[in-house]
Amino acid sequence: DKLIVGLLQFATLLLLAWVGYLAQLGGAFYWSLLLAGALFIHQQKQIAGREREACFKAFLQNNYVGLVVFIGIALSYL
Structure with a gap:
């Protein structure tokens, strides 16, 4: 169960990064993804x-990720 949660969290970050790339979002967005990743690690x-x-x-705490x-x-x- 923890492995699945971790894989889904990782997939979320990858998909958000892809959407950010397609939408041509700036550096602030990618910094926020790094922070979201840190929050996911804390959750793990x-x-x-x-x-x-x-x-x-x-x-x-997923509210904070959002x-x-x-x-x-x-x-x-x-």
């Missing part, structure tokens, strides 16, 4: 023990 560390509360907390990517997109258009 959180779920390492497979504790229910830690897994749910990591799930809720926020970081949104800010990267917004800054690319400034």
Whole structure:
């Protein structure tokens, strides 16, 4: 289960990078993807023990991933 989550997180970053390339987004977007990747790594560390509360907390932190990517997109258009 952790492997699948990690692979899906990696696929998300790859697809977002591809979309960013197609949309010709700027450097701020790619920096936001690096930060999102760091957040994903943090989530992987959180779920390492497979504790229910830690897994749910990591799930809720996906809001921050979305926020970081949104800010990267917004800054690319400034």
